[in-house]
Amino acid sequence: MFMRPTAALAALFFVSTAPLALAAEKPTDPQIAHIAYTAGAIDVEAAKLAIKKSKDKEVVDFAKDMERDHEAVNKQALDLVKKLKVTPEDNDTSKALAKAAKEERAKLAKLKGAAFDKAYIDNEVAYHKQVDSALETLLIPSASNAELKSLLETGLKIFQGHEQHAEHVAGMLK
Amino acid sequence: MRPLLLAPALALALGSSPAFAATIEVTIDKLVFSPTNIQAKVGDTIEWTNKDILAHTATVKGGWDVMIPATSKGKVTLKAAGAVEYFCRFHPNMKGHVEVAP
Ligand SMILES: [Cu+2]
Numbered sequence: 001m002f003m004r005p006t007a008a009l010a011a012l013f014f015v016s017t018a019p020l021a022l023a024a025e026k027p028t029d030p031q032i033a034h035i036a037y038t039a040g041a042i043d044v045e046a047a048k049l050a051i052k053k054s055k056d057k058e059v060v061d062f063a064k065d066m067e068r069d070h071e072a073v074n075k076q077a078l079d080l081v082k083k084l085k086v087t088p089e090d091n092d093t094s095k096a097l098a099k100a101a102k103e104e105r106a107k108l109a110k111l112k113g114a115a116f117d118k119a120y121i122d123n124e125v126a127y128h129k130q131v132d133s134a135l136e137t138l139l140i141p142s143a144s145n146a147e148l149k150s151l152l153e154t155g156l157k158i159f160q161g162h163e164q165h166a167e168h169v170a171g172m173l174k
Numbered sequence: 175m176r177p178l179l180l181a182p183a184l185a186l187a188l189g190s191s192p193a194f195a196a197t198i199e200v201t202i203d204k205l206v207f208s209p210t211n212i213q214a215k216v217g218d219t220i221e222w223t224n225k226d227i228l229a230h231t232a233t234v235k236g237g238w239d240v241m242i243p244a245t246s247k248g249k250v251t252l253k254a255a256g257a258v259e260y261f262c263r264f265h266p267n268m269k270g271h272v273e274v275a276p
Contacts (some may be wrong), residue, residue, distance in 0.1 A: 052242065065264050072227045072244065157205040158228070161265025 028136035031059040033081050035139060036152060039131050040070040042101040049108055050120045059117045062169045069158060080151055097106035121170045197221050202230055207270040214252055214276045221249040230262045
């Protein structure tokens with residue numbers, strides 16, 4: 001049952017990746033900035049929920065790491081768009097991401113204890129994988145500004161690191 | 175008798191003292207330790223300079239665990255010889271390697 005948002009995200013990115021053949025369908029820099037910021041903000045929201053709900057030290061520590069890193073990166077992203085005079089532009093991908101995340105949070109909010117911990121961490125693994133692939137296949141190749149591209153590339157390394165960290169925590173919960 | 179015994183002890187102590195120990199600088203930039211591979215001797219210190227806005231660690235499984243705050247530094251003095259792999263606990267895709275000679 002926890003696969004649903006993941007499947008929704010996969011469908012979403014599939015849909016947005018499919019028209020990639022048409023150059024005109026590529027997201028613009030203002031849209032990319034909005035998608036990347038949204039992706040980070042979603043993980044911060046999930047982390048805040050976990051910090052509030054979990055009693056497991058490993059899980060809470062992991063959530064604090066996510067909150068700290070994504071807040072720092074999003075601050076850097078805001079500084080960059082300001083410098084580049086780019087106004088992040090909301091778009092269907094951002095909207096779909098936000099909607100799926102809201103559903104996931106509602107589901108997590110109903111769980112407790114070990115069930116919550118497992119669902120949160122499993123979703124973190126799946127979510128980071130999803131964002132990794134969106135960054136790799138869609139966002140980084142579509143970015144035209146070099147500084148934005150570089151920030152996304154660093155973002156990819158961070159998301160990949162978090163995914164491995166989440167997998168490590170998932171392994172400890174078993 | 176005593177001064178005679180102390181002299182070699184002192185020389186021995188000085189021989190492995192920090193006077194001969196080096197500090198090896200490693201930079202962290204965009205989640206990469208560079209240089210990735212370093213060679214050191216027991217008694218040397220590794221100092222990491224973190225240019226990222228993220229906190230990192232330099233951690234050896236069952237060994238040292240150094241916190242390296244964002245845009246800050248962290249260091250460790252090497253106590254044992256041997257080759258070790260280290261990684262960042264927050265971003266386990268960040269890896270480094272140290273060869274410590276006796
Ligand atoms: Cu790190």
